[in-house]
Amino acid sequence: MAKFGFKQLHKDKKTRARVGEIMTPHGVIRTPAFVPVGTQGSVKSLTPEELDTIGVQLYFVNTYHMYLRPGIEVVKKAGGLHTFMHWDHPLMTDSGGFQVFSLGRSPVSFPRRRESVLVFEETRIPDQVGNDNKKMVKITDDGVEFQSHWDGSTHLFTPERSMEWQSALGGDIHIAFDDCTPYPVSHEKAQKSMERTHAWAMRSLKAHRQGALYGSIQGSVYEDLRKESARFIANQNFDGIAIGGVSVGESKKEMRNVLEWVVPLLPDDKPRHLLGVGEIDDIFTMIERGVDTFDCVAPTRLARTGSLYVRHGQIDITKSKYAKDLGPVEKSCTCYTCRNFTRAYIHHLFHVRELLAYRLATIHNLHFVHMVVNNIREAICANRFLDCKRQWL
RNA sequence: GUCAGGAUGGCGGAGUGGUCAAUCGCAACAGACUGUAAAUCUGUCGCCCUAACGGGCUCCCCAGGUUCGAAUCCUGGUCCUGACA
Secondary structure (H helix, E strand, O other): OOOOOEEEEOOOOOOEEOOOOOOOOOOEEEEEEEEEOOOOOOOOOOOHHHHHHHHHOEEEEEEHHHHHHOOOHHHHOOOOOOHHHOOOOEEEOOOOOOOOOOOOOOOOOOOEEEOOEEEOOOOOOOOOOOOOOOOOOEEEHHHHHEEOOOOEEEEEEOHHHHHHHHHHOOOEEOOOOOOOOOOOOOHHHHHHHHHHHHHHHHHHHHHHOOOOEEEEEEEOHHHHHHHHHHEEEEEEOOOOEEEEEOOOOOOHHHHHHHHHHHHHOOOOOOOEOOOOOOHHHHHHHHHHHOOEEEEHHHHHHHHHHOOEEOOOEEEEEOOOEEEEEEOOOOOOOOHHHHHHHHHHHHHHHHHOOOHHHHHHHHHHHHHHHHHOOOOOOOHHHHOOOHHHHHHHH
């Protein structure tokens, strides 16, 4: 099996943007690269072949979800995630750290940004166990006690277990178990969370057996903490660096700051992954500041709720103004959806809740993101990143 | 023609004397969604005024009536549906 490695091939002359290659046992990842999220072992609604056709090079699977269902043992017996899911290309597994954040909110709610302050609204997700106003996680220094969102049962996650399970799943890139700091948060709490993340990073490193391991940087929106965390993680023997604790409710400016503090402190010979960010404008923000890969649910989730990417924005295809629109979603798009279907048709599918709606929409949004990223990659090679950015935004 | 049942906001459909401008679903409109408890969630949804609290007006087929008070009870009318002829 090929070893893991990273090569920087070209750096843009005016920015930190760079083009590179990540070598993995399941093939090379050309960076910058967008990483779709397949939380439960599936990028919702699409087959691996369809993802491949779109240009998806690797995707993300969540250890927490696979552990709960179907269970690590099942995947292990199946021969690992690649075989289980029928995906031959690289895979990344998340540590479960994000669920510390997402299940740790009380009451169950959707966060909403409001002038860079996170407001929690009391809106429930229906039909799930354990949503009766209780936090579903309990953090200790040892690890995190989760209450299953399926049946309420209790499960302990530790760095050691996360490593063991990620190894059993067999993804190419693993992430150290971290404590995704919520927002807003005091400096004191952010520091505690960062220190816990560092301690867990060391334990992850020690317990780690196979596959590449990325250490995760935290520190919320505090410059001193972010820099401290970046230095700390950069100094350990990780194969790559993950930046976490962003897109948790902070403003875009705060997210930009984090990148500007952190990336200059990272070694050039390791790949950098930004966890959980990937709206179209963010893609430029990240790549410009030296991020190589980034995973995000936005394109796929937005697609399922009817928001489709078009140049310079997105449209809500469910609006009745598209009911008779016989043009493609985006005329400059060459995806399967845009080549063969009209806005009116997709509008209709959403309206009657046909399953094809979600598939066509997801194909389009993923294709669109890949089109943007491919474009950026070419632009970097020609030292034209900023021109490219201007052209898309 | 006789008997029975029914007419409620764009649609379906609750409500059967006051707390009803009227539950709920759909549609409509607006909004949200960034390491996915998400094919999801939130808000508005008779008209007018208010930033909001709130206030005013009109309203449950039509016309009368009973009552302090009616979408709800009574009388008449119109229309619809089912059964029997």
